[in-house]
Amino acid sequence: MxxxxxxxxxxxxxxxxxxxxxxxxxxxxxxxxxVAEATRxxxxxxxxxxxYVPNIAGKMxxxxxxxxxxxxxPLRDSPIFDPFLGExxxxxxxxxxxxxxxxxxTTVSSAQTELTALQHIVExxxxxxxxxxxxxxxxxxxxxxxxxxxxxxxxxxxxxxxxYSWIDTDGQQAFHDLxxxxxxxxHRRFGLLSITEAMTFRRYRENxxxxxxxxxxxxxxxxxxxxxxxxxxxxxxxxxxxxxDAEHQxxxxxxxxxxxxLSVIERAAARGIDVPGSLTVTGFDNIPAAQFxxxxxxxxxxxxxxxxxxxxxxxxxxxxxxxGVRQQLSSPTLIKRASHGPALNTR
Amino acid sequence: MxxxxxxxxxxxxxxxxxxxxxxxxxxxxxxxxxVAEATRxxxxxxxxxxxYVPNIAGKMxxxxxxxxxxxxxPLRDSPIFDPFLGExxxxxxxxxxxxxxxxxxTTVSSAQTELTALQHIVExxxxxxxxxxxxxxxxxxxxxxxxxxxxxxxxxxxxxxxxYSWIDTDGQQAFHDLxxxxxxxxHRRFGLLSITEAMTFRRYRENxxxxxxxxxxxxxxxxxxxxxxxxxxxxxxxxxxxxxDAEHQxxxxxxxxxxxxLSVIERAAARGIDVPGSLTVTGFDNIPAAQFxxxxxxxxxxxxxxxxxxxxxxxxxxxxxxxGVRQQLSSPTLIKRASHGPALNTR
DNA sequence: GTTATCTTCCAAAACGTTTCGGATAGACGA
DNA sequence: TCGTCTATCCGAAACGTTTTGGAAGATAAC
Numbered sequence: 001m002x003x004x005x006x007x008x009x010x011x012x013x014x015x016x017x018x019x020x021x022x023x024x025x026x027x028x029x030x031x032x033x034x035v036a037e038a039t040r041x042x043x044x045x046x047x048x049x050x051x052y053v054p055n056i057a058g059k060m061x062x063x064x065x066x067x068x069x070x071x072x073x074p075l076r077d078s079p080i081f082d083p084f085l086g087e088x089x090x091x092x093x094x095x096x097x098x099x100x101x102x103x104x105x106t107t108v109s110s111a112q113t114e115l116t117a118l119q120h121i122v123e124x125x126x127x128x129x130x131x132x133x134x135x136x137x138x139x140x141x142x143x144x145x146x147x148x149x150x151x152x153x154x155x156x157x158x159x160x161x162x163x164y165s166w167i168d169t170d171g172q173q174a175f176h177d178l179x180x181x182x183x184x185x186x187h188r189r190f191g192l193l194s195i196t197e198a199m200t201f202r203r204y205r206e207n208x209x210x211x212x213x214x215x216x217x218x219x220x221x222x223x224x225x226x227x228x229x230x231x232x233x234x235x236x237x238x239x240x241x242x243x244x245d246a247e248h249q250x251x252x253x254x255x256x257x258x259x260x261x262l263s264v265i266e267r268a269a270a271r272g273i274d275v276p277g278s279l280t281v282t283g284f285d286n287i288p289a290a291q292f293x294x295x296x297x298x299x300x301x302x303x304x305x306x307x308x309x310x311x312x313x314x315x316x317x318x319x320x321x322x323x324g325v326r327q328q329l330s331s332p333t334l335i336k337r338a339s340h341g342p343a344l345n346t347r
Numbered sequence: 348m349x350x351x352x353x354x355x356x357x358x359x360x361x362x363x364x365x366x367x368x369x370x371x372x373x374x375x376x377x378x379x380x381x382v383a384e385a386t387r388x389x390x391x392x393x394x395x396x397x398x399y400v401p402n403i404a405g406k407m408x409x410x411x412x413x414x415x416x417x418x419x420x421p422l423r424d425s426p427i428f429d430p431f432l433g434e435x436x437x438x439x440x441x442x443x444x445x446x447x448x449x450x451x452x453t454t455v456s457s458a459q460t461e462l463t464a465l466q467h468i469v470e471x472x473x474x475x476x477x478x479x480x481x482x483x484x485x486x487x488x489x490x491x492x493x494x495x496x497x498x499x500x501x502x503x504x505x506x507x508x509x510x511y512s513w514i515d516t517d518g519q520q521a522f523h524d525l526x527x528x529x530x531x532x533x534h535r536r537f538g539l540l541s542i543t544e545a546m547t548f549r550r551y552r553e554n555x556x557x558x559x560x561x562x563x564x565x566x567x568x569x570x571x572x573x574x575x576x577x578x579x580x581x582x583x584x585x586x587x588x589x590x591x592d593a594e595h596q597x598x599x600x601x602x603x604x605x606x607x608x609l610s611v612i613e614r615a616a617a618r619g620i621d622v623p624g625s626l627t628v629t630g631f632d633n634i635p636a637a638q639f640x641x642x643x644x645x646x647x648x649x650x651x652x653x654x655x656x657x658x659x660x661x662x663x664x665x666x667x668x669x670x671g672v673r674q675q676l677s678s679p680t681l682i683k684r685a686s687h688g689p690a691l692n693t694r
Numbered sequence: 695g696t697t698a699t700c701t702t703c704c705a706a707a708a709c710g711t712t713t714c715g716g717a718t719a720g721a722c723g724a
Numbered sequence: 725t726c727g728t729c730t731a732t733c734c735g736a737a738a739c740g741t742t743t744t745g746g747a748a749g750a751t752a753a754c
Contacts, residue, residue, distance in 0.1 A: 009470060010709095010710060010711090021733070021735075022711085022712095022735095023713080023733075023734055024732085024734070027713090035733075036732060036733085039733085053466070053470035054711070055472050055709085055711070056407075056413075056471045056711095057407035057472055057709075057710070058710030058712085060404035060711090060739090061402075061404040061710080061711070061738085061741090062710085062713080063712070063739090073437060073441075075437065075441055082433055083430070085432070085433030085434075085437065086429055086431070086432030086435075087432075089432065089436055090420060090432065090454065093454045097453055097454045098456060102451055102453050102473070103452050103453075104451035105449065105450050105452075106444055107437065107440045108444075109444050123356060125403050125740095126449070289639065292640075358741065367703080367704090369704085369740090369741085370703075370704055370706095370742085370743085373741070373742065374742090374743090377742085381701075382703075383701075383703085386703090402739085402741070403740095404739075404740070404741085405709090405739075405740030405742085406740080406741055406742080407709090408708085408709040408710065408711090408739090409708070409740085409741050409743080410709090410741080410742070
């Protein structure tokens with residue numbers, strides 16, 4: 001006992017106790033073929049007896065892999081918090097844990113930019129791969145990771161979206177279909193409530209809607225668009241009011257997010273405009289609050305948890321088996337609740 | 348250039364480039380006094396030039412600290428997801444990041460118990476400290492960490508809650524006050540809807556209510572209690588119905604959680620029982636859905652994000668400055684919405 | 695001129711693991 | 725009997741960092 005007074009649960013201690021070399025113990029636990037079955041069993045038994053778990057730092061140093069996947073947590077001071085963050089994290093972490101990886105996250109402190117934080121993580125070897133979300137049309141983080149040749153998967157795409165793995169929902173198609181459906185319902189005068197931030201999803205959703213209009217080729221169709229800062233809800237009122245008060249006010253307002261749509265419903269109610277009687281409103285995301293509004297919001301749903309879990313799988317695929325780039329576009333489903341209706345022919 | 352063909356951004360490479368020893372470079376960056384100011388500046392400049400970030404594994408190995416704080420993510424299949432998880436994670440991570448730490452999380456896979464996962468993390472040196480939540484009256488994880496003398500802070504307490512740091516909300520006092528308030532409103536027949544799980548908060552909340560009743564000493568007061576599994580909402584209906592259908596049905600049903608309270612409101616509505624007219628219902632937690640129910644739920648609020656951030660601070664205090672045990676009990680605030688009212692004197 | 699004290703630097707060890715390149719011994723074939 | 729194989733084991737290096745215990749030279753004190 002005293003002879004083998006090594007550190008608690010190290011390979012060295014195990015080796016000493018067993019009268020074997022560190023190498024053999026390591027290889028026995030690693031399941032290599034050049035260690036006798038008898039000794040392998042002896043080693044495994046001894047390891048289990050003392051609850052041996054390899055020190056991660058030692059392992060990292062030599063293998064260069066940590067078993068961690070990093071995630072940058074956007075820290076917003078705004079009272080609007082992300083209702084899906086919990087689900088997202090859960091899905092990611094679950095997907096990673098299934099295959100022996102862990103998730104770790106950093107909130108970027110206000111002092112440093114998100115890019116700096118990312119570099120710090122990558123250069124320090126803290127993570128084997130990264131998960132990125134909230135992708136902008138031209139995203140510095142994506143550029144950095146690509147030229148650094150560091151594994152990552154993005155939730156969302158940049159405009160130039162080749163050469164890396166991502167998963168995204170097809171906002172283009174969704175908004176295209178949305179227009180067609182609303183047109184069928186008789187709507188001709190549309191309001192599109194968008195965001196100012198240069199997010200790629202903004203472009204796709206706007207484009208989808210515009211393309212659908214063009215494809216229809218009906219000159220009766222009019223579209224007015226407003227863009228507002230996504231996280232500054234106090235600025236929305238003015239834009240929404242200007243839509244509602246326009247001379248030929250839209251019979252349908254299509255919002256890029258549920259938060260915006262709910263705000264439209266609220267402003268409309270304040271003005272005595274009946275939704276969906278004289279105004280149809282739609283959103284995107286299906287946040288929990290969407291089913292509590294009056295009327296309940298018609299919106300698109302994307303299953304956050306499962307897509308996060310898919311992301312994890314996709315990431316580990318590219319990590320483990322050196323599979324190349326994988327990209328996955330999924331279609332959100334339209335949840336028809338109560339904030340839509342046929343257009344009144346009030347012209 | 349070719350001479351110093353060391354690994355990219357290592358100390359070794361820096362040392363070679365500068366014509367200094369590894370030791371000196373390390374100590375220069377560490378700000379030790381035994382390196383000349385001139386060389387220090389030279390080293391710092393060179394380090395910044397190549398964006399040097401110390402390899403975490405090397406550092407961990409020698410210092411024994413990883414800069415990570417671990418968190419076990421409870422993976423529930425149930426459709427009830429934790430609406431506060433996102434806020435909680437955000438608060439924790441923000442609090443840790445402020446002081447140079449990162450949060451990492453594992454979901455316990457179904458194969459292993461939560462305790463096993465915890466041991467694995469601790470023994471592998473993956474984390475410097477742990478954050479525990481959902482504390483049971485007798486919690487194996489707490490026991491393990493205490494006897495292992497591993498730093499941690501718990502969100503919630505075990506029954507025997509000395510010797511370790513925790514932060515909790517005072518459910519005992521809250522439910523005590525709640526009874527007194529309802530009594531003032533004229534209520535005498537109470538239903539207490541509790542949970543089956545042996546969580547410590549259950550005991551405190553139940554005790555607080557019962558103690559208040561005893562203290563009041565009014566023999567007119569009656570209490571019927573039901574306990575249901577917290578995460579199996581399909582089992583709640585029967586228990587709630589039995590309360591609602593009792594001969595002397597309660598005029599006030601006090602639920603241990605908002606989910607339960609909302610379920611009560613729902614069942615009552617289905618039976619045509621007017622809330623709050625002939626039945627008062629209260630909850631606990633102030634989940635987002637609580638302000639969307641009809642009527643809006645009267646409940647207790649605890650600021651999740653800020654208390655998570657406090658936890659992080661508390662944890663790092665005990666880590667950094669070897670401060671002893673710290674325990675913090677905070678009072679939730681009663682949010683009086685619309686699901687309560689005076690008792691009708693229908694006896 | 696000698697000794698003591700700073701200042702500034704560095705070699706080497708240590709942390710715990712994996713892995714490369716043998717080494718030993720017995721089995722086997724000739 | 726000798727060489728060749730195979731099965732089994734091990735020593736030593738390597739990963740990148742921090743830290744211990746000096747060493748060398750310069751400066752101050754006597």
